[in-house]
Amino acid sequence: MANPEMIGGSLTATRDGDIAAAAADRLSLGVAARMSRYLQVLTQAKKMGKETISSQELSDYTHVNSTQIRRDLSGFGKFGKRGVGYNVEALVSQIRKILRTAGQHNIVLIGAGHLGQAIASSDIFADHGFKVVAILDADASKIGASIGAQIIRHVDELSAVVEDEEIVVGVLAVPGAAAQALADQLVGAGVKIIFNYSDALLGVPPDVTVHTSSPAVDLLYALYFYLT
Amino acid sequence: MANPEMIGGSLTATRDGDIAAAAADRLSLGVAARMSRYLQVLTQAKKMGKETISSQELSDYTHVNSTQIRRDLSGFGKFGKRGVGYNVEALVSQIRKILRTAGQHNIVLIGAGHLGQAIASSDIFADHGFKVVAILDADASKIGASIGAQIIRHVDELSAVVEDEEIVVGVLAVPGAAAQALADQLVGAGVKIIFNYSDALLGVPPDVTVHTSSPAVDLLYALYFYLT
DNA sequence: TAGATTGTTAATCGATTAACAATC
DNA sequence: TAGATTGTTAATCGATTAACAATC
Numbered sequence: 002m003a004n005p006e007m008i009g010g011s012l013t014a015t016r017d018g019d020i021a022a023a024a025a026d027r028l029s030l031g032v033a034a035r036m037s038r039y040l041q042v043l044t045q046a047k048k049m050g051k052e053t054i055s056s057q058e059l060s061d062y063t064h065v066n067s068t069q070i071r072r073d074l075s076g077f078g079k080f081g082k083r084g085v086g087y088n089v090e091a092l093v094s095q096i097r098k099i100l101r102t103a104g105q106h107n108i109v110l111i112g113a114g115h116l117g118q119a120i121a122s123s124d125i126f127a128d129h130g131f132k133v134v135a136i137l138d139a140d141a142s143k144i145g146a147s148i149g150a151q152i153i154r155h156v157d158e159l160s161a162v163v164e165d166e167e168i169v170v171g172v173l174a175v176p177g178a179a180a181q182a183l184a185d186q187l188v189g190a191g192v193k194i195i196f197n198y199s200d201a202l203l204g205v206p207p208d209v210t211v212h213t214s215s216p217a218v219d220l221l222y223a224l225y226f227y228l229t
Numbered sequence: 230m231a232n233p234e235m236i237g238g239s240l241t242a243t244r245d246g247d248i249a250a251a252a253a254d255r256l257s258l259g260v261a262a263r264m265s266r267y268l269q270v271l272t273q274a275k276k277m278g279k280e281t282i283s284s285q286e287l288s289d290y291t292h293v294n295s296t297q298i299r300r301d302l303s304g305f306g307k308f309g310k311r312g313v314g315y316n317v318e319a320l321v322s323q324i325r326k327i328l329r330t331a332g333q334h335n336i337v338l339i340g341a342g343h344l345g346q347a348i349a350s351s352d353i354f355a356d357h358g359f360k361v362v363a364i365l366d367a368d369a370s371k372i373g374a375s376i377g378a379q380i381i382r383h384v385d386e387l388s389a390v391v392e393d394e395e396i397v398v399g400v401l402a403v404p405g406a407a408a409q410a411l412a413d414q415l416v417g418a419g420v421k422i423i424f425n426y427s428d429a430l431l432g433v434p435p436d437v438t439v440h441t442s443s444p445a446v447d448l449l450y451a452l453y454f455y456l457t
Numbered sequence: 458t459a460g461a462t463t464g465t466t467a468a469t470c471g472a473t474t475a476a477c478a479a480t481c
Numbered sequence: 482t483a484g485a486t487t488g489t490t491a492a493t494c495g496a497t498t499a500a501c502a503a504t505c
Contacts, residue, residue, distance in 0.1 A: 027453075027454070027457040028453070028457075029471075029472085031471085031472065032472095033450055033453050033454070034450055037446045037447070037449045037450040037453075038443075038446060040446065040449065041428075041441075041443050041445075041446045042430060045428055045429070045430050046430065049430070055485085055486065055487090056486075056487075057486080062430055066473065066474065067486095068473080068474060068475075068476090068488095068489095069472080069473060069474075071486090071487060071488060071489090072472095072473090072474095072488080072489080074487095074488095075487080075488050075489075079487085079488075080487095081481095081486075081487050081488080082480090082481055082486080082487075083479070083480045083481045083485075083486050083487045083488080084480070084481040084484075084485045084486050084487080085481065085485080085486070085487090086485090086486070086487085087487090100449060100453050101453065101456050101457065102449050102452050102453060102456070106452065108448075114347065115343045115344070115346040115347035115350070116343070116344070116347035116351075118343045119342065119343035119344035119347055120444075122343070123344075124428075125428055125443070125444060125445050126444070126445045126448070128428065128445065129445035129446070129448070129449055131445055131448060169452075169455065170448060170451075170452070172444075193455050194448070194451045194452060194455055196444060196447070196448060196451075200273055200276075200352075200353055200356065201273065202270060202273045202274065202277070202290055210451050210454070210455065212447050212448070212451050213269075214442075214444060214447075215266075215269050215353070216353060216354070216424060216442060217269075217353050217354045217356065217357035217359055218265045218266060218268065218269045218357070219265075219424070219440050219442075220336075220354070220357070220359060220398060220422070220424060220440070221265045221268065221328060221330050221357055222261055222262055222265045223422045223424075223438050223440055224330050224334065224397075224398070224422060225256070225261050225265075225328050225329060225330060226261070226438070227397065227421055227422055227438065228329050228330070229255045229256075229329065257494095257495075259495070259496075260495095283461090283462065283463090284462075284463075285462085294496080294497060294498075295462095296465095296497075296498065296499085297496070297497065297498090299462090299463060299464065299465090300464080300465080300496095300497095302463095302464095303463080303464050303465075307463085307464070308463095309462075309463050309464080310462080310463075310504090310505055311461075311462050311463040311464080311503070311504045311505045312460075312461045312462050312463075312504070312505040313461080313462070313463085313505060314461090314462070314463085315463090460505105461504100461505085462503105462504090462505085463502105463503080463504080463505090464501105464502095464503080464504100465500100465501090465502090465503100466499105466500085466501090466502105467498100467499095467500095468497105468498085468499090469496100469497080469498080469499105470495105470496085470497075470498095471494105471495090471496075471497090472493100472494080472495075472496085473492105473493080473494070473495085474491100474492085474493075474494090475490105475491095475492090475493100476489100476490085476491090476492105477488105477489090477490090478487105478488095478489085478490100479486105479487080479488080479489095480485100480486090480487080480488100481484105481485085481486085481487085
């Protein structure tokens with residue numbers, strides 16, 4: 002079985018010119034993960050009207066060492082002001098550029114149960130440029146009902162929706178027993194990233210990424226450090 | 230490192246070094262995080278009736294290098310059988326012991342909206358020994374309704390519930406605007422770990438841990454590696 | 458036995474951290 | 482100026498990997 006992290010010898014050609022070449026290769030897994038977390042805090046801080054933020058404050062919210070935050074950021078430019086901190090709004094757009102996720106991305110949500118409705122009506126995805134463009138369900142009695150701005154459609158429309166809206170991300174908010182079959186359909190339709198809210202272990206081809214939400218695992222981890 | 234022998238009893242002996250010595254075999258952050266992830270996959274594999282699992286299979290699901298998995302596990306004992314793999318059920322209980330989270334833990338769920346109902350009716354927490362022993366909401370019209378085996382109670386009962394059930398974990402499934410006030414109440418009631426499903430940045434005392442669910446951040450991270 | 462997979466070593470690479478000069 | 486905080490260095494620590502004997 003192939004290691005999913007295996008490098009296949011395909012070096013990406015240099016993109017834009019000078020700047021892209023300077024920050025040339027892709028970020029390491031760790032840096033990308035931390036950058037994403039900084040972005041979460043910054044996005045929320047911006048919402049709350051905060052204008053500047055120090056590496057120490059970012060550290061308090063992300064639990065990442067403040068020296069490391071400064072080091073992560075300084076690798077891409079001198080974004081901060083000594084004695085003051087970082088401008089929240091400017092840093093948000095810098096990190097979005099670094100993560101190359103500054104644009105809008107369409108996602109399809111599968112499952113219109115309680116969880117699906119909670120996701121569709123929250124703005125946790127919208128705040129980061131993800132737009133739910135379709136909500137699908139297998140339950141005929143739900144088809145046609147609306148959640149927010151969307152109308153629930155039948156899962157049979159999956160392939161058409163994915164193609165029409167150029168969707169690369171699918172969110173699975175369905176029972177574990179139904180997850181694998183729907184994952185297969187998502188893969189068949191061309192989705193490359195699956196966000197799995199069920200507890201099922203999904204088998205997918207190597208070019209598809211599955212991210213499984215596991216709050217209980219996160220709790221176990223937190224509990225360990227509380228108990229010891 | 231200084232002599233690890235503890236001096237007994239002194240109330241002032243609370244420096245980091247002493248704590249580290251007292252909990253000498255505390256796992257590193259990385260090991261504890263990976264162990265939790267192995268546990269998630271194993272729990273699910275067990276559910277599916279799988280009897281043994283190889284380090285390579287665990288690697289495929291967790292994206293952790295298989296050598297590292299074997300190394301993490303062999304630090305605590307020889308759990309595997311050469312040529313065969315690990316017994317799923319035995320490994321689950323070994324890791325639970327290692328993480329010291331083999332017991333049952335009571336949690337309180339705040340918020341009986343769509344998200345709260347989704348959480349209460351799923352078994353993602355139950356599978357890992359977490360039991361929702363109370364569901365609270367501020368909305369008077371919801372009080373008294375039942376979700377699964379639980380009846381929705383008013384948030385005013387929070388302190389009493391936390392004390393009666395010896396709860397250390399609180400799950401916040403409420404709108405961002407309400408989150409900080411409820412976090413304050415949880416802290417006041419003695420809860421030490423808060424699982425935050427809202428996007429609010431929560432301020433809590435240093436002895437309380439906040440874990441914020443951020444699916445959009447996870448998606449950004451996955452998207453980065455898809456786009457590059 | 459033959460094939461598979463663990464447990465372990467040793468070397469390298471990357472991440473993390475404390476400390477502090479620079480400077481706003 | 483005085484205080485605060487960044488940007489950077491140097492040392493340490495943990496992760497990753499290849500390799501392979503042990504053994505089921």
